[in-house]
Amino acid sequence: MTASSSARSNLSRAADSKPLEYLARGGFIAYGVIHLIFAWIALQLAFGDRAGESDQSGALRTLAQQPMGRTLVIVTVVGMVSLALWQALEAAIGESGERNRSALAERFISGCRTVLYLYFAWVGVKILKGANASTGDSQQQSASSLMDNTGGRFLVGLIGVVVVGVGIGLVIYGVKKKFLKHLNTEQMSASVHRTTRRLGTAGYSSKGVAYGIAGALIVAAAVTYDPAKARGLDAALKTLSGQEYGPWLLGLVALGIAAFGVYCFFQVRFRKV
Numbered sequence: 001m002t003a004s005s006s007a008r009s010n011l012s013r014a015a016d017s018k019p020l021e022y023l024a025r026g027g028f029i030a031y032g033v034i035h036l037i038f039a040w041i042a043l044q045l046a047f048g049d050r051a052g053e054s055d056q057s058g059a060l061r062t063l064a065q066q067p068m069g070r071t072l073v074i075v076t077v078v079g080m081v082s083l084a085l086w087q088a089l090e091a092a093i094g095e096s097g098e099r100n101r102s103a104l105a106e107r108f109i110s111g112c113r114t115v116l117y118l119y120f121a122w123v124g125v126k127i128l129k130g131a132n133a134s135t136g137d138s139q140q141q142s143a144s145s146l147m148d149n150t151g152g153r154f155l156v157g158l159i160g161v162v163v164v165g166v167g168i169g170l171v172i173y174g175v176k177k178k179f180l181k182h183l184n185t186e187q188m189s190a191s192v193h194r195t196t197r198r199l200g201t202a203g204y205s206s207k208g209v210a211y212g213i214a215g216a217l218i219v220a221a222a223v224t225y226d227p228a229k230a231r232g233l234d235a236a237l238k239t240l241s242g243q244e245y246g247p248w249l250l251g252l253v254a255l256g257i258a259a260f261g262v263y264c265f266f267q268v269r270f271r272k273v
Helices: 003-015 018-046 056-064 069-093 101-128 135-147 152-175 178-182 190-224 233-241 246-270
Strands: none
Touching: 018 056, 018 069, 018 101, 018 233, 018 246, 056 069, 056 101, 069 101, 135 152, 135 190, 152 178, 152 190, 178 190, 190 233, 190 246, 233 246
């Protein structure tokens, strides 16, 4: 057995670990809670409350302010690290099945999810330490620093284009119901399958719209040399709320994000891990 095959075998055994599976499934609960709080913040914004951060960091900060909030944030951090470890293993060895271009793409997406979950865990740790964990502030500061350098505005604009692409990809992922291939649908009743399909479609599509607006604002920040526009989801939702029909549209996006939060709870039971 070669060193690479031996390493792959060890990773496969780690991926089949029951404790890791239970931790990953528990992580979906934490991920769902984050999105439900995020949706509630977005709804408040739609009704005129523009204070605070309208993104996942704001959701974690809101969670920390609840009774036993510190404990809840610690549990969330553990859940995010568990999801990150699981997705890192998926990125390293891939899901079982045919090894083709689609499988390589899935491994790349798993790598991106790993970074995302670790980022949420890092934000949670910062909140536990009492440090400023504002995602919007950090993104604005990063954009400002980049644009002060040669070629920085082009790089910020390119990042914006990538974020727009992610948003479009999420919408396509939801509308085409590609998320279903990661679920054990054969274990679902007809009503559960229908509910899960609708929640996933609404959730991924709404997140895609939010990311698409965020990406467009990042591009606008580069074009107009205005780092304040590069605040990610916080700027996207606040910009949407300021339009003529923005509150209604933002309300729909918030409901979609809430649908994704509920969809995460279905993943606890039916996700292929």
